[in-house]
Amino acid sequence: MSGACVSLSSGINAEYGELLKRLDDSSDELRVAVTATLKTFFSLLPSDYNRELYKAHLQALYRGLLIHLDDPNQAIQEAVYGVLVEGGRIWPAYLCEHVESVKHKHRSSLYCDKLLAVFRDC
Numbered sequence: 001m002s003g004a005c006v007s008l009s010s011g012i013n014a015e016y017g018e019l020l021k022r023l024d025d026s027s028d029e030l031r032v033a034v035t036a037t038l039k040t041f042f043s044l045l046p047s048d049y050n051r052e053l054y055k056a057h058l059q060a061l062y063r064g065l066l067i068h069l070d071d072p073n074q075a076i077q078e079a080v081y082g083v084l085v086e087g088g089r090i091w092p093a094y095l096c097e098h099v100e101s102v103k104h105k106h107r108s109s110l111y112c113d114k115l116l117a118v119f120r121d122c
């Protein structure tokens with residue numbers, strides 16, 4: 001793994017908890033900005049990203065994002081969906097497994113079903 005990837009991974013691993021907390025903010029503008037940040041992070045990870053090394057961090061990110069996939073605001077749902085599509089390429093099998101385990105708790109399974117369709121081969 002390159003030094004840049006380790007640095008990027010270490011940086012987000014130190015900050016993702018704060019970013020996930022900001023998804024609870026009263027400002028939808030801030031919440032959308034946070035999703036853009038997370039989507040950019042996931043897009044910058046290389047294909048050989050060591051998901052085993054960062055397993056706990058990825059699990060926490062996926063779990064936290066899936067909570068917000070059920071947000072009452074559709075714009076937030078769509079933004080979080082975009083993050084999960086980008087981030088799901090890192091560990092699609094775990095994401096699909098977790099989506100299946102929570103989709104019955106969501107007001108609507110629309111975005112969960114869309115995620116499962118994107119990663120249908122997981």
